[in-house]
Amino acid sequence: MLTPRQIVAQAWTITTTEPSLKRWGFFGTFFRLLLDIKLIAYQIYFLVAFLDGKEVGLFDDAIWLYGAVSFNLFTTILIAFLFLLAVEVFIPSMTDGPIIGLTAKSYKHEPVQGGFVLALYNFFPIFTVHEIFVFSGLNLLITAISILLRYGAGLTPFLIVIAIVLWSMSTVLKFLSSFAEPAIVIDKVGIFDSIGRSIKLVISYPQHVIFLIILLIMISVRVFINTVLIVLIPGIAFGLGLLLTYVFTPAVSYTIAGSIGIVMLFVVAYFFTYLHVFKQTVWTLMYMELKAQKEMDVIG
Numbered sequence: 391m392l393t394p395r396q397i398v399a400q401a402w403t404i405t406t407t408e409p410s411l412k413r414w415g416f417f418g419t420f421f422r423l424l425l426d427i428k429l430i431a432y433q434i435y436f437l438v439a440f441l442d443g444k445e446v447g448l449f450d451d452a453i454w455l456y457g458a459v460s461f462n463l464f465t466t467i468l469i470a471f472l473f474l475l476a477v478e479v480f481i482p483s484m485t486d487g488p489i490i491g492l493t494a495k496s497y498k499h500e501p502v503q504g505g506f507v508l509a510l511y512n513f514f515p516i517f518t519v520h521e522i523f524v525f526s527g528l529n530l531l532i533t534a535i536s537i538l539l540r541y542g543a544g545l546t547p548f549l550i551v552i553a554i555v556l557w558s559m560s561t562v563l564k565f566l567s568s569f570a571e572p573a574i575v576i577d578k579v580g581i582f583d584s585i586g587r588s589i590k591l592v593i594s595y596p597q598h599v600i601f602l603i604i605l606l607i608m609i610s611v612r613v614f615i616n617t618v619l620i621v622l623i624p625g626i627a628f629g630l631g632l633l634l635t636y637v638f639t640p641a642v643s644y645t646i647a648g649s650i651g652i653v654m655l656f657v658v659a660y661f662f663t664y665l666h667v668f669k670q671t672v673w674t675l676m677y678m679e680l681k682a683q684k685e686m687d688v689i690g
Contacts, residue, residue, distance in 0.1 A: 392675070392679050394598065394601040394676075397672060397675045397676055397679065398672060400497070400675055401493075401668055401671040401672040401674075401675050402668060402671075404493055404496050404497065404671050404675075405664060405667045405668045405671050406664075408492065408493075408496050408502055410488070410492055410502055410503075410505055411488075411489055411492055411493065411496075411667050411671070412663055412664070412667060414485045414488040414489050414492070414505055414509075414667075415485065415489055415663040415664075415666050415667035415670075416659060416660060416663045417481060417485050418481060418482040418484075418485030418486065418489075418666065419482075419659045419662050419663045419666050420655070420656070420659040421477055421478045421481045421482055422478070422482040423655060423658060423659050423662070424474075424478050424655065425475075425478035425479065426529050427655070428475075428478075429529050429530075429532075429533055430529055430532065432533075433532055433533050433536040436536055436540060437536050437539065452468070455467065480513075480517065482520075483513055483516045483517035483520050484509045484510075484513045484516075484517075485509065486512075486516050486571055486670060487508040487509050487511065487512030487513060487516055487574075487575050488505035488506070488508045488509050489666075489667055489670045489671070489674075490508075490512075490571055490572050490575040490576070490670055490673075490674050491504070491505070491508035491512070491575045491576070492504075492505055492508070493670065493671045493674045493675070494572075494575070494576050494674055494678065497674075497675060497678065508575065512574055512575050515574045515580070515581050515584070516571055516574060516575075518581050519567070519570050519571060519574070519581060519584070519585070522581075522585075523560050523563060523564040523567065524560075525556055525557055525560040526557065526560040526561040526563075526564040530557075531553065531554070531557045534553045534557075535550055535553060538550050538553065565592075566588065566589045566592050566593075567584075567585045567588045567589065568588060568592070568673050569584075569587065569588035569591050569592070569673060569676070569677040569680075570584040570585045570587075570588045571584070571670075571673070572673055572674045572677035572678070573587045573588060573677065576674070576677070576678065577681075588677075591677070591680045591681070594680075595680055595683075598676070598680070
């Protein structure tokens with residue numbers, strides 16, 4: 391069985407040498423970042439308005455747009471927005487299957503192909519696993535706290551504590567289920583069977599828990615940096631737009647700022663593609679090694 395250090399080295403080699411993994415990883419990372427930016431930007435807007443004592447509604451921007459443009463244009467923008475939102479929600483789950491499956495093929499020295507089939511076949515179970523632990527996301531916790539601050543009334547402190555407790559529990563369960571997605575793709579098992587297998591593997595091999603915790607800390611640092619960048623991208627774009635209004639018209643200024651924001655988003659997505667693919671590759675290789683070890687264990 392490979393040692394954790396060998397698994398990390400092998401995972402990094404696969405991450406940097408298999409271009410198909412980076413392509414799938416980039417699509418998933420880009421749309422995941424785009425969704426996170428929307429969620430965080432909305433909550434910052436609502437929080438600032440709340441601290442200023444202003445009353446704002448969830449659909450104020452849609453109401454303003456409806457009154458500012460023609461009905462046909464409004465309908466087109468709304469449909470495009472909803473379509474993009476659906477893509478942002480579903481595409482990340484669709485790209486994880488190919489990353490895991492192609493990683494396993496590369497590790498076993500098989501042809502690294504068939505990514506589209508892996509994406510379609512494993513989409514629903516992986517998406518379901520993501521949704522089961524959806525509250526483990528830091529962006530969802532921020533969203534929940536923002537909503538509770540605005541509408542929690544006298545129960546706000548209590549409800550925030552409940553939200554943090556639920557987030558903590560979901561994070562722990564997600565950690566124990568880290569091998570669920572590889573089990574779904576590699577062994578083609580059901581959703582809850584994959585979660586059960588993952589929990590059993592984590593508990594059965596305590597000697598690897600320290601390594602997993604270190605990896606989790608690395609991922610947590612990535613999530614923190616990710617959150618900071620998510621906040622900075624719209625802030626930089628908006629600030630740049632305000633600054634350019636002193637030189638150009640508002641339309642030109644915000645067009646330039648928006649274009650720069652999109653370029654920044656692509657750069658950040660490209661950087662985090664390596665981290666996301668590397669994380670999935672590590673879990674995949676670790677799952678394959680632990681599963682092989684478990685099958686050799688007569689007692690297990």
